[in-house]
Amino acid sequence: MRPFSFTKIDNAANALAAKKEKSQFIAGGTNLVDLMKKNIAQPEQVLDVTTALSSEIEDFTKGIRIGAMARNSALTTNAIVLEKYPLVSKAVLAGASPQIRNMASTAGNLLQRTRCPYFYDVTTACNKRKPNSGCSALEGENRMSAVIGYSEQCVAVHPSDLCVALAALDAKVNIENSKNKKSVISFGDFHRLPGNEPNRDNNLPENALITSVEIPSNGFQKHSAYLKIRDRDSYAFALVSVAAALELQGTRIVAARLASGGVAHKPWRWYDAEAFLKGKEATAANFSEAANIAVQDLKPLAHNGFKKEMLQGAIATALQQCLTV
Amino acid sequence: MSKESTYSRRAFLKASGAFVMLASIPYSLKAMYVDVDKLTVVPKQALSITVSINKKSYSVPADTRTTLLDLLREELHLTGAKKGCDHGQCGACTVHVDGERVLSCLTLSAMIQGKEVTTIEGLADGEKLHPMQQAFIECDGFQCGYCTPGQIMSAVACVKEGHTGSVAEIKEFMSGNLCRCGAYNGIVQSIQKVANA
Ligand SMILES: Cc1cc2nc3c(=O)[nH]c(=O)nc-3n(C[C@H](O)[C@H](O)[C@H](O)COP(=O)(O)OP(=O)(O)OC[C@H]3O[C@@H](n4cnc5c(N)ncnc54)[C@H](O)[C@@H]3O)c2cc1C
Ligand code: FES
Ligand code: FES
Numbered sequence: 385m386r387p388f389s390f391t392k393i394d395n396a397a398n399a400l401a402a403k404k405e406k407s408q409f410i411a412g413g414t415n416l417v418d419l420m421k422k423n424i425a426q427p428e429q430v431l432d433v434t435t436a437l438s439s440e441i442e443d444f445t446k447g448i449r450i451g452a453m454a455r456n457s458a459l460t461t462n463a464i465v466l467e468k469y470p471l472v473s474k475a476v477l478a479g480a481s482p483q484i485r486n487m488a489s490t491a492g493n494l495l496q497r498t499r500c501p502y503f504y505d506v507t508t509a510c511n512k513r514k515p516n517s518g519c520s521a522l523e524g525e526n527r528m529s530a531v532i533g534y535s536e537q538c539v540a541v542h543p544s545d546l547c548v549a550l551a552a553l554d555a556k557v558n559i560e561n562s563k564n565k566k567s568v569i570s571f572g573d574f575h576r577l578p579g580n581e582p583n584r585d586n587n588l589p590e591n592a593l594i595t596s597v598e599i600p601s602n603g604f605q606k607h608s609a610y611l612k613i614r615d616r617d618s619y620a621f622a623l624v625s626v627a628a629a630l631e632l633q634g635t636r637i638v639a640a641r642l643a644s645g646g647v648a649h650k651p652w653r654w655y656d657a658e659a660f661l662k663g664k665e666a667t668a669a670n671f672s673e674a675a676n677i678a679v680q681d682l683k684p685l686a687h688n689g690f691k692k693e694m695l696q697g698a699i700a701t702a703l704q705q706c707l708t709v
Numbered sequence: 710m711s712k713e714s715t716y717s718r719r720a721f722l723k724a725s726g727a728f729v730m731l732a733s734i735p736y737s738l739k740a741m742y743v744d745v746d747k748l749t750v751v752p753k754q755a756l757s758i759t760v761s762i763n764k765k766s767y768s769v770p771a772d773t774r775t776t777l778l779d780l781l782r783e784e785l786h787l788t789g790a791k792k793g794c795d796h797g798q799c800g801a802c803t804v805h806v807d808g809e810r811v812l813s814c815l816t817l818s819a820m821i822q823g824k825e826v827t828t829i830e831g832l833a834d835g836e837k838l839h840p841m842q843q844a845f846i847e848c849d850g851f852q853c854g855y856c857t858p859g860q861i862m863s864a865v866a867c868v869k870e871g872h873t874g875s876v877a878e879i880k881e882f883m884s885g886n887l888c889r890c891g892a893y894n895g896i897v898q899s900i901q902k903v904a905n906a
Contacts, residue, residue, distance in 0.1 A: 481885020
């Protein structure tokens with residue numbers, strides 16, 4: 385790890401004023417400290433924002449507002465989340481471990497970096513870590529890599545579970561930039577596809593802060609599921625994951641949401657499958673057809689062809705689980 | 710020492726450090742992607758860290774890079790918490806901060822100022838073991854013992870959080886603690902024993 389100065393900041397304005405090119409905010413530290421130990425992140429100044437930003441989870445008429453510093457574990461015990469946005473807590477519980485969830489913040493979860501093994505191995509080429517050095521995964525060990533939306537430059541996937549639920553629920557990210565101007569980024573526009581700039585994971589402007597995440601109220605309380613398939617039962621990143629949510633009138637689907645982790649550089653929404661389900665009966669046959677529609681455009685790499693069938697099964701199963709849980 | 714002489718000494722160390730590194734590593738062996746600027750030495754920064762550990766207050770000077778795990782083990786000689794992976798992947802370093810289980814290897818010491826840390830050394834009441842420590846002995850909750858301090862700290866939190874409803878629930882909420890010896894059945898039994906006591 386490289387030496388750095390450490391400053392505890394007491395409010396958002398001071399955090400933004402203190403932020404320089406070579407400084408980095410720290411929240412739970414579960415991703416940043418790891419990357420600093422590997423010399424992948426090398427801040428000269430670390431700014432502790434844990435008490436500068438809200439950790440409140442507030443219910444307001446149009447939705448819920450989750451403070452940037454709300455812990456991942458808080459999202460699994462908060463009464464409003466459990467009652468009105470259970471998909472969020474299901475997704476968080478499928479990720480990391482109790483210790484890490486106690487440390488990790490909401491903002492940090494959105495900004496965690498990929499787990500691609502080549503990103504972590506500084507002796508290999510990786511366009512995300514070092515622009516223009518090449519992508520070792522494209523022709524290398526790409527079992528865990530993307531199956532859609534990737535480019536020749538980068539086939540990494542976004543590792544978050546929480547973000548898959550937030551994508552499915554059309555969340556919004558509230559930010560404050562270096563000039564103290566507040567703005568909102570819709571969740572679908574927050575994370576990016578790699579294109580020619582895989583070093584950029586998201587569209588958060590340079591030196592800006594995430595202050596909170598909002599989820600608009602919805603009709604998915606009763607029927608949602610998060611299904612994560614991984615190499616071991618728990619405490620592992622997704623091979624593929626599915627967030628599914630249905631709003632039903634009797635047995636008819638009024639609205640459907642489907643998103644996946646482990647498939648792309650950003651949490652991926654299956655819009656065509658959602659459109660197919662709208663207005664249909666909630667039957668196994670329709671769920672299975674929705675899954676077929678979702679996987680039809682996948683372009684697996686040399687070692688991750690299995691993800692297609694796995695995802696197809698996971699989508700149909702997650703939709704079915706919406707009816708029972 | 711005057712400011713000037715500190716500066717020149719540091720500049721000399723910096724220059725000679727970089728020179729020695731450059732001279733001693735053949736270019737052919739160097740990883741291709743190491744930038745030259747990574748070879749320059751940034752001066753280390755120290756902090757005075759005030760923290761309460763097992764209800765005892767400590768004030769220690771430490772490099773800003775010191776994790777809570779290294780502070781405990783290297784500076785305070787509280788070697789109960791173990792370093793397994795140092796990257797958040799094994800749980801051997803689990804301690805409680807303000808009553809919650811966290812990983813000390815991913816916690817910067819500077820961030821626990823003013824907080825209450827409990828380690829395995831703080832669990833027993835004098836000579837009287839904590840019920841979870843006793844249960845681990847009675848249920849064969851360990852073999853080599855390396856993961857055990859982390860397992861016990863995590864297990865105490867698991868019971869406190871109320872995640873002991875079934876074997877499956879205990880396993881899920883203990884999944885952040887790996888055991889290379891595979892003492893998992895004994896660990897689950899220990900937790901059941903304490904939860905049902
Ligand atoms: C072993 C292991 C397993 C894991 N498994 C999973 C898993 O299965 N699923 C999953 O989803 N996650 C998993 N994680 C990742 C974990 O969820 C993230 O590391 C965590 O959410 C990051 O949050 P943090 O608060 O610790 O972020 P930090 O490490 O503190 O920060 C991460 C980044 O966000 C920036 N940042 C933090 N807050 C702000 C803010 N308010 N505004 C702007 N920038 C900010 C920091 O500068 C840094 O760049 C795992 C992690 C580990 C170590
Ligand atoms: S040493 Fe901290 S998790 Fe392994
Ligand atoms: S007892 Fe040996 S690692 Fe768990």
